[in-house]
Amino acid sequence: MAHPGRVRPDACPGVFATHDAADGALARIRLPGGRVSAGQADVLASCAKELGDGSVHLTSRGNIQLRGLSRDTGELAARLTSAGLLPAPAHERVRNYLASPLSGLAGGLVDVRDAVFELDRAVCARPELAALPGRFLFALDDGRGDVSGEDADVCWRALDSATGAVLLAGRDTGERVPFAGAVDALVRKALWFLEVRGSAWRVRELDLPLGERLPTSPGVPIGPFTRDDGRAGVVGAPVLGQLAAADLRALGEVVVTPWRSVVVPLGLDVPGLVTDPDTPGLGISACIGRPGCAKSRADVRADARAVMRRVPAGVRMHFSGCERRCGRPHEPHVDMLAGTEEYQKGTA
Numbered sequence: 001m002a003h004p005g006r007v008r009p010d011a012c013p014g015v016f017a018t019h020d021a022a023d024g025a026l027a028r029i030r031l032p033g034g035r036v037s038a039g040q041a042d043v044l045a046s047c048a049k050e051l052g053d054g055s056v057h058l059t060s061r062g063n064i065q066l067r068g069l070s071r072d073t074g075e076l077a078a079r080l081t082s083a084g085l086l087p088a089p090a091h092e093r094v095r096n097y098l099a100s101p102l103s104g105l106a107g108g109l110v111d112v113r114d115a116v117f118e119l120d121r122a123v124c125a126r127p128e129l130a131a132l133p134g135r136f137l138f139a140l141d142d143g144r145g146d147v148s149g150e151d152a153d154v155c156w157r158a159l160d161s162a163t164g165a166v167l168l169a170g171r172d173t174g175e176r177v178p179f180a181g182a183v184d185a186l187v188r189k190a191l192w193f194l195e196v197r198g199s200a201w202r203v204r205e206l207d208l209p210l211g212e213r214l215p216t217s218p219g220v221p222i223g224p225f226t227r228d229d230g231r232a233g234v235v236g237a238p239v240l241g242q243l244a245a246a247d248l249r250a251l252g253e254v255v256v257t258p259w260r261s262v263v264v265p266l267g268l269d270v271p272g273l274v275t276d277p278d279t280p281g282l283g284i285s286a287c288i289g290r291p292g293c294a295k296s297r298a299d300v301r302a303d304a305r306a307v308m309r310r311v312p313a314g315v316r317m318h319f320s321g322c323e324r325r326c327g328r329p330h331e332p333h334v335d336m337l338a339g340t341e342e343y344q345k346g347t348a
Ligand code: SF4
Pocket: 287, 288, 289, 293, 294, 295, 296, 297, 320, 321, 322, 323, 324, 325, 326
């Protein structure tokens, strides 16, 4: 079995088990399919402003992090619970679900919006699944091949309007399951993983013969889009994935994508978001760096901002303050690693 010497559990933060950062406690709030209602956006904005650093930080799994919190997160947990954002405390760190962000709005073979909430309820109803590693990832792809490219541990991907493929670690298992059985299939795979995982955190760490990849598409394009019902929506990206609390409140209902952008289903007035796909620096991301992280060798976000105007929009670049490279993208990118005096530039 892989990683026989690994004895520690994964340290993925949540709300009840925060990460102790240099700028205070960091809490990660799981959003099934990245979905945030207008009421939840209001609560998250209040929490960020009154309890945190004034911003919400988007993650590469379509979740939100709050930083600069008190170590006692009782008040935060109470507010999130009242907003339906912490429905199952025992399962909070395993509620990691990607879903095609534009599903039900524009394109796609099926609408997976309800299925992702059904999946969340099914996972939280199984006490044994609370033992999944916090890194384990579920995905529901509506057929466009966006989130199935994120190498989720278990994924159902629509092949037509009725049937889909079951993927493990982003690879086709050959198993075909109707849409109505997608949630059951993913729960069964998660239970199987618990039985066989040993010390593994991810399916890809198992010594399994894995199938082929299905063709994928790269995320959701930045900019306005026309919904299937003829109305207008927009996809925008906050600079370096950091959105001011007031802007989140003004946006209202959003879908957070795994590519540090948000879908705003209705309306084109989107404060705090870059919506022009040709904006220089649009492809730049960065870990939190100094002063938020004690491990960082540089203020990487300031350094990233300093070069933004000179980096064409199509260039994917990630700045890291140390070798952990937190938040690095899955897709090929320019790797900017802070050294003691200058950055080491590479490709990854
Ligand atoms: S990559 Fe290193 S410096 Fe950056 S947030 Fe992660 S641990 Fe901190």
